Amino acid sequence: MTDELKLYGYARSLYVCRVKIALDMKGIKYENVEEDISNKSADLLKYNPVHKKVPVLVHNGNPITESLVIIEYIDDVWKGVPVLPQDPYEKSVARFWAKFIDDKCAPAVIKVFLSNGEQQALAEAFEQLQILENELKVKGTKFFGGDNINLVDIAADFLAYWVGALEEVTEVKLITEDKFPKLVKWAENFINCKVVKEILPPREGLIEYFKKWTGKE
Amino acid sequence: MTDELKLYGYARSLYVCRVKIALDMKGIKYENVEEDISNKSADLLKYNPVHKKVPVLVHNGNPITESLVIIEYIDDVWKGVPVLPQDPYEKSVARFWAKFIDDKCAPAVIKVFLSNGEQQALAEAFEQLQILENELKVKGTKFFGGDNINLVDIAADFLAYWVGALEEVTEVKLITEDKFPKLVKWAENFINCKVVKEILPPREGLIEYFKKWTGKE
Structure with missing residues (x-):
């Protein structure tokens, strides 16, 4: 079949x-x-x-x-290239970070842009992003998944690509090289993965969409 | 080892x-x-x-x-009694419902008790609980997991046991037999599972804890 x-x-x-x-x-x-x-x-x-x-x-x-x-x-x-680690402990760690991104990090980041960079919202987002920055620092690898992307990198696609368009529209700077050097480098590596690059939507469309979303038309 | x-x-x-x-x-x-x-x-x-x-x-x-x-x-x-279904599709369905309970249902229910039964909060919680009620109705089984409990039943432990203590402390009725007959029956079955019954904390302790939490001491 x-x-x-x-x-x-x-x-x-x-x-x-x-x-x-x-x-x-x-x-x-x-x-x-x-x-x-x-x-x-x-x-x-x-x-x-x-x-x-x-x-x-x-x-x-x-x-x-x-x-x-x-x-x-x-x-x-489907077998083939694994998206989650095979080892049960490593798998649980990947699930933990993917959940952290969705439950803690992304909502804090969205709040920044919806509040147009309000100080308290920025401080909260910085705190969550710093946790991811530290994780990349401790791992010392190109991706959260190591040499290759895994579930965690994929879960963080918002931070790697969408945030840049939101920063442009709102003129609020969030993930900057001086504050989050590891995250910035990671985002660049992620966006340039062949499999990722071919899928990401054109930036112009996102800019247009976010202008409406943030009322900055 | x-x-x-x-x-x-x-x-x-x-x-x-x-x-x-x-x-x-x-x-x-x-x-x-x-x-x-x-x-x-x-x-x-x-x-x-x-x-x-x-x-x-x-x-x-x-x-x-x-x-x-x-x-x-x-x-x-650990092998032995499975907690998640073995079939990948059934497994994804269980993960979906566990996530629904944590992301949608539990926050709506907690809001009811923190607001002391405010009408809008009640309406939102009813809406989420109705989705679970319908799922039990469609399945027609004793538990979300079928004849035995699985991840979904375990994820819903809050609804089966903790909510009862909160209802008693706040005098707000949420999961009632006339509105949610399937959920009430499920909660009774769940609480009476041998493995569950032995683990649930004494109700008096929860009552005492929730009195503090809701400021009803």
């Missing part, structure tokens, strides 16, 4: 890009279904009735939602 | 109980280190420098933190 694999997504979504990166790392072919976020398809609503959001990966009719859950599924089903 | 396994916890914590349930399901012996939450040990701070919270499971010197991450680790390392 040939697998039927469809990804319901939106090119500018950092969550959708996470899934695309994992699929491409493994060389998995899939049908990309681009959603109109302002007019979601009946299929999307059927497949993700709880959150009504992209990404949704539909594998032989079975819908999987939530980007990190989808990536774990991809890694469970 | 004999495994050295220590759990840094706090008996009243719903997160710590999750981990204890998973360990007991597999019949794993461990040393329980009870933390004083108002005066955390140097070991706890060393093992969980990011969140400084229980539970932390330390396996042969390696610390694992975050209750759901710890449970995945336990299931990865």
Whole structure:
């Protein structure tokens, strides 16, 4: 049987890009279904009735939602290049950092841009980012995953790429080389990974989108 | 080599109980280190420098933190009774619901009790709980895990047990039989599982704790 694999997504979504990166790392072919976020398809609503959001990966009719859950599924089903470490302890460490990024880091960073760089929001985001900076320093590797990207790098795609566009639109500087040299270098390496570079949405589109989002049109 | 396994916890914590349930399901012996939450040990701070919270499971010197991450680790390392489904799709569904409970349901429920049953908070919690009620209805099984508890039931321990104590302290009724008959029946079944019953902290202690927490002393 040939697998039927469809990804319901939106090119500018950092969550959708996470899934695309994992699929491409493994060389998995899939049908990309681009959603109109302002007019979601009946299929999307059927497949993700709880959150009504992209990404949704539909594998032989079975819908999987939530980007990190989808990536774990991809890694469970398809062998080849691993996205999570194979060792159970290293795997738990990767899950910990991916969760940290989603639960602590990303919300703090978003607050900075929504508040237009309010001091308290900046201080909180700096604190969370410093934890990631320290982790890269302690590891001393090119990526959170070591020599190659893994779940943690993918989970941090927002910091590597989307934040730059937000900084440009809002003129608030957050991840700067003097404060976070390791994160800046990591972001550059991540963005330039072949598999990542081919997936990231054009920067101009993000700029336009964030201008609307932050009311800076 | 004999495994050295220590759990840094706090008996009243719903997160710590999750981990204890998973360990007991597999019949794993461990040393329980009870933390004083108002005066955390140097070991706890060393093992969980990011969140400084229980539970932390330390396996042969390696610390694992975050209750759901710890449970995945336990299931990865020790065979025997599975805590997550073995099938990759069913596994992804379980991860989805555990995440839903932590990200959507629990925060909405906590808001109800912190606001002392404010109408908007109640409406939001009802909406999230209805999603779980519907899931139990569709499944038609005793537990989210089917005939036996799995990751999802364990993740929902807060709803099954802690919420009852909060309802008693605040006199706000949230999970009632007329509104959520399936959830009420599920909670009763869950609490009466042998492995769960032996772990849940005494209700009187929770009542006392929540009286302080809600300022109802």
